[in-house]
Amino acid sequence: MIARKALPAGPKSPPAVQLLHWIFRPIPFMRDCARRYGRCFTVRLPRTPPFVLFSTPEAVKEIFTGDPEQLPAGETREILRPLVGQHSLLLLDGARHRHHRRLMAPSFHGERMQAYGQVMREMTDRNLDTWPTGRAFPVHTCMQEITLDVILRTVFGMDEGPEQGRLRQCLADMLTLGANPIRLIPWFQRLVGFFTKGRQIADLLQEIDALLYAQIAQRRQQGGAGREDILSLLVEAHDEDGRPMSDEELRDEMITMLVAGHETTATSLAWTFHCILERPEVVDKLRAELRAVVGSGPVEPQHIARLDYLDATIKESQRVYPILPIVGRLLHEPLRIGGQDLPTGVMVAPCIYLTHHNPDIWSEPDTFDPDRFLGKRVSPYEFFPFGGGIRHCIGAAFALYEMKIVLAQVLSRASLRIAPGRSDPARDYLCPVAGNAGRV
Template structure:
């Protein structure tokens, strides 16, 4: 059955008893994790803008979750929200040419850090860079990356094992360090180390904390070239990240001479269709994109997974049973990923409830049409995974943590209705890399540990550039019984 939209009293995380199937009388307990309050009557636009500056997830009303195609005018901009698979397909697949440009807010928020990198570029720049970058992290390369992933995760497991049972950790920071180390070793052929990892992790956190979330200049229809104010905190956090990337790039020659292969070499040695190498700035921009997309999103997903499992003992028990049965005490390999369907389902359900990039926004580069509605040039078109993944028309128990939904082969979600990695030509090139990394990390660490949420901790989702469980996630590191 479909749960009714929860009221404010459920927004802190609640246990509900719900039906597994509308045709079955069987009952199962499903955890409803936290989400911001949903308005029945929306507040004024200026109030919403103030809320969005703090948390993008707080601006949606109850009707937004159930809609198919909605539009409104915000100052000079037409804002269109696509919230069903058919209109998502039109927006991001059929109308890719007209709607390939990221929103002004996203472009200006990330330009200081990513420059003209693949994540924020479009037209010819995007097409040319995609040809260079996509093969570097293509799914066909993931089996070769898996042993490095496994070794790095095992190091984290041994680090945890050295701590006393019940030791407090920040699960968000722990996963960010782990994924930063994995991306550095696999993609850049270099051990990042604790100090460099801290610089990257803290740099990204500070950057998100201080960057503007609303681009009022564009919303008022002012010229694109008008400068955006960047405070000292933004420049400092950007410099911390780029300094690490510069040192990684500079060290490539020494690594190459020593016989150590790295994917960064693919960027340095790549040639465009005219035989020209990428510029130094282009190489650093693409390295920044790979680093941001490769560590931040997976770290958030794993942190949310630990939280959800800590509140869902039945789900955790099923996960542990699968891991114990399939892996025992041996070290997993890439081939084991296919034999861990429930582990994968846990990750998929986490991505449904807490998509790392909860808003995918584009700017219409020309007049177009979606669902029979005219979309004028300059309109903002949004696919909002946060809304669509909880749309009660598309999902049974939309707010509940229920990984089993991804094991029902006859009811697999429409690929345009489940878009944690976006969809269409701009789908994340590192999709398989991230999924493999997350599954292996969960399997290896959950085999030995069962982190518990620190008592008294109020976990609330906060979305700025990405969706995090607040500034930190304090958990108690508990050993599993052998």
């Protein structure tokens, strides 16, 4: 137990109450804390180490550039272990983390994106064909469908077919059940046991594992055979000593990419639609850029790097509505950060949301204005929707590429507006977003 006076000030309410704020009203909670306690404060939740949030570029830089042995990240993500498994990049630290990252990095290099871009466009077009005209529909759901299809094809290399169909269904069910992290907590699962969906997750994971191991075995037998998907690349990948990844490691990394990459990208897309549909002049500018760069045909890989306003729009939406509010590192040694001496065992957390809304960095921080990113290089300690340092999101380029393709295709093919009388997406939350829009 770390004494209160050893840590920066923070809310005095019991940890259970702070947890309720954190779950049900994270944004007002963080903003209230920043107003009361400043740019560094401590939050206490039940059964977790206290976490100290920072929102100045200096402190964020100290954390992201600090020694990873002193500031491991894997231990802060334990809640995901039942889902993603012990070999997941999310949970690894030290030498094993570096080893997995080296094996996985080539799958996410810039030039790989061109291969995935075709699938991203196809999946967007297929989904767009089903959109209704003249009535409201939830954009967020469509984005979830697209990003799931994209991951299943590009990461899992899934084709159509009964066996793949079953795996697809199981993975989709797992994402729905896993969307509520409380269902992953072991004591919660034990508490509600047989009568709840906690049980279903374990069953589902068993079925997913059987289907996934069969896919892995098939890939090992066939070899890469010119396949472009990430599973095929990872099956072929070897480290410096010629050692490939084991079946268990492959299984865990596949589930990791699905869990880390699906909902994040879908929600970020939904927020971007929300932001631009509230500002019709931004939509006009985006369309003008698309006409100038892409013309009347479909968006192709060579266009992507030239869509500067689209790039700025996505960044601005990720600044205003970052998908993850914080990233965490656990202190393994006492350390001075942001001028504060902190003891071992504390979780230090660069707060993405509060840094992105820090008025010392951003003028009118709550206003959505893509122009602020045009022609500017921004510090990675002032803007970091994908985290930072050696734990920076491995799928960031993939996600940005996909977002550009989806937005470009949708803006070229559909005319959307915010549905009249729709409930405002809960501004208090980072996720989920309602994102209702009507096609006109």
